[in-house]
Amino acid sequence: MVVALACLALTGCASQPAASNGRIVAVGAENQYTSVIAQIGGRYVSATSVMSNPNTDPHSFEASAQLANTISTASLVVQNGLGYDGFMSKIEAASPSSARTVIVAQKVLGLPDSTRNPHLWYSPGTMPAVARSIASALSKIAPSHRAYFAARLGTFERSLTTWTDAIAAFRSAHPSVAVATTEPVADYLLEAAGTKNLTPWPLRAAIMNDTDPAPQDVAIQNALFTGNRVKVFLYNQQVTDSITARYLALAKANHVPVVGVYETMPTDGFTYQTWMEAELAALDRAVSAGKSTVTL
Secondary structure, three states: OOOOOOOOOOOOOOOOOOOOOOOEEEEEEEHHHHHHHHHHHHHHEEEEEEEOOOOOOHHHOOOOHHHHHHHHHOOEEEEOOOOOOHHHHHHHHHOOOOOOEEEEHHHHHOOOOOOOOOOHHHOOOHHHHHHHHHHHHHHHHOHHHHHHHHHHHHHHHHHOHHHHHHHHHHHHHOOOOEEEEOOOOOHHHHHHOOOEEOOOHHHHHHHHOOOOOOHHHHHHHHHHHHOOOOOEEEEEOOOOOHHHHHHHHHHHHOOOOEEEEOOOOOOOOOOHHHHHHHHHHHHHHHHHHOOOEOOO
16 A cells, blocks of 8 residues: 555666667566566666556556556566556556566466465565576576576575575564564565464455454554554555554554565665565564664
């Protein structure tokens, strides 16, 4: 749930389609996927993001002619699925190409359409699987560079161990620690870290879908703060509406540290894996030391 903004960008809004310069043209629907494309493709790929602005809402994204033109020239497209970036499928259908490979994280993971949480990149199992699909696709597009892509895939997979080891350490140090959230943005990470999310799912879903949560769920959520039942409150940092503001105030009044989580990767020097490491580190600071991290 964020403010709608249509743009095509690596940083901000691009004014022209991505140029290949002899490289494979690739598009990531969200910049976290673009980060992985770039890491696997290296010097042989020109990777562009559709959404990198933190104010872009994939649920209400308005596609432009510029975006359609860029996707029509791409040899590789990577998107999330589960309706999160449904506009991509519409654009691809409008400009079909037998030369374009489309990787959908939902399909790579074998998830049904009924999967209720679309924020797949927070799951430790998602990007390794997507990265393998990217390496395979690039190897088919440019077979002479297969060994190069395979080597970079190995480097990427090894780089994720810092994050996964930190998850295991957190889970061991803080078993079943109680947390509260607004939207289910980081829920997959919270599950992997062994936390116990006490916020009712219907409330999380309502806020994600920009609908009013039921009064009984609001009462349960309020009691998590006033009763000091949670060690940390995580909220979508990219959006603050009246509901979120009220919970932030409750958290502050009851000395519950807060952590802001993101739907798109912050653009200030992060890669996908360093972003995930930073989110987990913020969670650990909140639980271990009672320190809030509003922005990364």
